[in-house]
Amino acid sequence: xxxxxxxxxxxxxxxxxxxxxxxxxxxxxxxxxxxxxxxxxxxxxxxxxxxxxxxxxxxxxxxxxxxxxxxxxxxxxxxxxxxxxxxxxxxxxxxxxxxxxxxxxxxxxxxxxxxxxxxxxxxxxxxxxxxxxxxxxxxxxxxxxxxxxxxxxxxxxxxxxxxxxxxxxxxxxxxxxxxxxxxxxxxxxxxxxxxxxxxxxxxxxxxxxxxxxxxxxxxxxxxxxxxxxxxxxxxxxxxxxxxxxxxxxxxxxxxxxxxxxxxxxxxxxxxxxxxxxxxxxxxxxxxxxxxx
Amino acid sequence: xxxxxxxxxxxxxxxxxxxxxxxxxxxxxxxxxxxxxxxxxxxxxxxxxxxxxxxxxxxxxxxxxxxxxxxxxxxxxxxxxxxxxxxxxxxxxxxxxxxxxxxxxxxxxxxxxxxxxxxxxxxxxxxxxxxxxxxxxxxxxxxxxxxxxxxxxxxxxxxxxxxxxxxxxxxxxxxxxxxxxxxxxxxxxxxxxxxxxxxxxxxxxxxxxxxxxxxxxxxxxxxxxxxxxxxxxxxxxxxxxxxxxxxxxxxxxxxxxxxxxxxx
Numbered sequence: 230x231x232x233x234x235x236x237x238x239x240x241x242x243x244x245x246x247x248x249x250x251x252x253x254x255x256x257x258x259x260x261x262x263x264x265x266x267x268x269x270x271x272x273x274x275x276x277x278x279x280x281x282x283x284x285x286x287x288x289x290x291x292x293x294x295x296x297x298x299x300x301x302x303x304x305x306x307x308x309x310x311x312x313x314x315x316x317x318x319x320x321x322x323x324x325x326x327x328x329x330x331x332x333x334x335x336x337x338x339x340x341x342x343x344x345x346x347x348x349x350x351x352x353x354x355x356x357x358x359x360x361x362x363x364x365x366x367x368x369x370x371x372x373x374x375x376x377x378x379x380x381x382x383x384x385x386x387x388x389x390x391x392x393x394x395x396x397x398x399x400x401x402x403x404x405x406x407x408x409x410x411x412x413x414x415x416x417x418x419x420x421x422x423x424x425x426x427x428x429x430x431x432x433x434x435x436x437x438x439x440x441x442x443x444x445x446x447x448x449x450x451x452x453x454x455x456x457x458x459x460x461x462x463x464x465x466x467x468x469x470x471x472x473x474x475x476x477x478x479x480x481x482x483x484x485x486x487x488x489x490x491x492x493x494x495x496x497x498x499x500x501x502x503x504x505x506x507x508x509x510x511x512x513x514x515x516x517x518x519x520x521x
Numbered sequence: 522x523x524x525x526x527x528x529x530x531x532x533x534x535x536x537x538x539x540x541x542x543x544x545x546x547x548x549x550x551x552x553x554x555x556x557x558x559x560x561x562x563x564x565x566x567x568x569x570x571x572x573x574x575x576x577x578x579x580x581x582x583x584x585x586x587x588x589x590x591x592x593x594x595x596x597x598x599x600x601x602x603x604x605x606x607x608x609x610x611x612x613x614x615x616x617x618x619x620x621x622x623x624x625x626x627x628x629x630x631x632x633x634x635x636x637x638x639x640x641x642x643x644x645x646x647x648x649x650x651x652x653x654x655x656x657x658x659x660x661x662x663x664x665x666x667x668x669x670x671x672x673x674x675x676x677x678x679x680x681x682x683x684x685x686x687x688x689x690x691x692x693x694x695x696x697x698x699x700x701x702x703x704x705x706x707x708x709x710x711x712x713x714x715x716x717x718x719x720x721x722x723x724x725x726x727x728x729x730x731x732x733x734x735x736x737x738x739x740x741x742x743x744x745x746x747x748x749x750x751x752x753x754x755x756x757x758x759x760x761x762x763x764x765x766x767x768x769x770x771x772x773x774x775x776x777x778x779x780x781x782x783x784x785x
Contacts, residue, residue: 309681336685338678346700346777355679358696359688388777408686 265315274469290455298470334412335405341397343389350385375403395426466508474504566747574747589732594721597656609668630662647728656720660713667709671702704778
C-alpha cells in the first residue's frame with residue numbers, strides 16, 4: 230500500500246459488488262492482504278507476513294490474544310495505517326488512497342464514539358456531512374433507512390447521553406451503514422456491553438449482513454461471539470503478530486440463538502479455543518526465548 | 522472536621538447565598554475596622570466613604586470612562602479570538618508550525634506586558650490601536666493553548682472515521698475538531714475576558730486620557746483614594762459581568778459543552 234493515488238483498474242467496482250448482494254458469498258475477493266509486515270519506528274514488529282483473503286459476502290472474525298495485532302491488521306484493511314512491506318488490495322485493485330470513494334468501506338469502533346453535542350440523526354449523518362453529501366432527500370432517506378435497520382426509529386432526536394450503551398452502539402452501526410458500504414470492518418464493537426445486549430446485537434449484525442449483502446471483518450476477544458457470527462475464524466498469535474490458523478465454521482446461515490446451545494457450537498468453540506491456546510503458547514514461547 | 526451541608530432546596534439556597542453572605546461579611550468587617558481604628562481615608566477608606574465617592578462623580582463621567590475601557594478590552598478580546606483560534610488550528614495541522622510558533626508564544630506570554638506596553642506606545646502612538654494590541658498580547662496565549670488542547674482531544678476514532686472517508690481537513694476541523702474543542706475554547710475565553718480588562722487598564726496606565734484605569738491613576742495621584750477605590754470596584758463589577766456573559770453565552774449557545782451537574 231502506498232500513499233500515492235493509483236488509478237483504479239476498474240473505475241466502478243461497486244456495481245459488480247452490489248449485483249452480488251444479500252450476504253451471498255461469491256468467489257471474488259473483496260480484500261487481499263499479501264505478506265504484510267508492519268514494523269513500528271521503535272522496532273516493534275506488530276505484524277509479520279500476514280496473508281488473508283476475504284471474499285465477497287464472507288463474515289470473517291479475527292481472534293487472538295491481546296497485542297497480537299488484530300486491530301492493527303483491521304486498521305490496515307481500512308487503509309488507516311501504512312504497511313512496512315506487503316500489499317493490500319480492495320476488490321483486486323490497488324487503490325492505495327485512504328478513503329478512496331470506490332472502496333465503500335465503513336469502520337465500527339470499539340466505543341460508539343458519538344458526538345455528545347449532536348442528536349442521533351446528526352451523528353448518523355456525520356459521514357455524509359464529511360463527504361459533503363448535503364441535506365438532499367437522498368441523504369435523508371439513507372439516514373432513515375439506517376436508523377430503521379438498527380431499530381432506532383423515533384430516537385433520531387435523542388442525544389447520545391439519553392441512550393443506553395447498546396442503543397449507542399446501534400447508532401454507531403447506523404453511522405457506518407449510512408454510506409451504504411460493501412465492506413464493514415468492526416473492531417470489538419460489543420466488547421464493553423453486557424452479555425444479553427451483546428447477543429441481541431450479534432443477531433442484529435447477522436440480519437443486517439444478510440439483508441445488505443455486506444462483507445464483514447470482525448475483531449473480537451470472544452470465542453463464542455466469533456463462532457456464532459462467522460463463516461471463518463482467523464486466529465492470530467502475538468509477538469510478532471501473525472495469522473496462525475484459519476478455521477471454517479460450516480454451520481449454515483441464518484443462525485438462531487438455538488445454535489448457541491447446540492453440540493455443534495460447543496464443538497466449534499472447543500476447536501477455536503484450542504487454536505487460541507496454541508496461539509497464546511506461541512507468544513509465550515517467544516517471550517521465554519527473548520528472556521533467555 | 523468535615524462540614525456537612527443540608528440536603529435538597531436548603532442546600533441549593535445555601536450554595537447560592539454563600540458567596541454573597543461572605544462578601545457582605547467582609548464589607549461589614551472592613552467598615553468596622555475603619556471606624557474602630559479611625560483609619561484615615563488616604564490609607565484605607567471605609568466602604569461607606571467609597572459609596573459616597575462613587576455617587577459624587579457624575580454618571581456621564583463614569584460611562585465615558587467605562588466605554589473607553591470596555592471598547593479597548595472588547596476590541597482586544599475580539600482580535601485575540603480572531604487570531605488565536607486560526608493560529609491554534611494551523612498549529613494542530615502542522616507540527617512544523619507548532620514547533621516553530623510555540624516557543625515564540627511562550628516568550629510573548631512570559632514577558633510582562635507592563636514592561637512592553639510603554640514600548641508599544643512609543644512605536645504605535647497613544648491611540649486605541651496600541652491599547653488594543655497590548656490587550657491582545659495578554660489575552661492571546663490562553664486562548665491559543667486552550668483551543669489547541671481542545672482540538673487535540675478529539676477522539677482518535679472520529680478522526681479516523683473522517684480519514685477513512687477521505688474527508689478534507691477543513692471539513693474534519695469544522696465538523697469534528699472545533700465542536701470537541703468548544704469546552705476548552707470557553708475555558709480560554711473566560712480567562713481571556715478577565716485578562717482583556719487587565720490589558721486595557723495597563724494600557725490606560727501607560728498612556729490614556731480616559732478610561733477606568735486612567736480614572737483610578739488620576740484619582741490616586743490627587744489623593745482622592747475613596748474615588749480611586751470606587752473606580753476599582755466599578756472595574757471589578759464590569760470584569761465580573763463580562764466573565765458571566767461568557768458563561769451565559771456558553772449556556773445559551775453550547776449547553777452540551779457544560780459539565781453535567783453532579784459530575785464533579
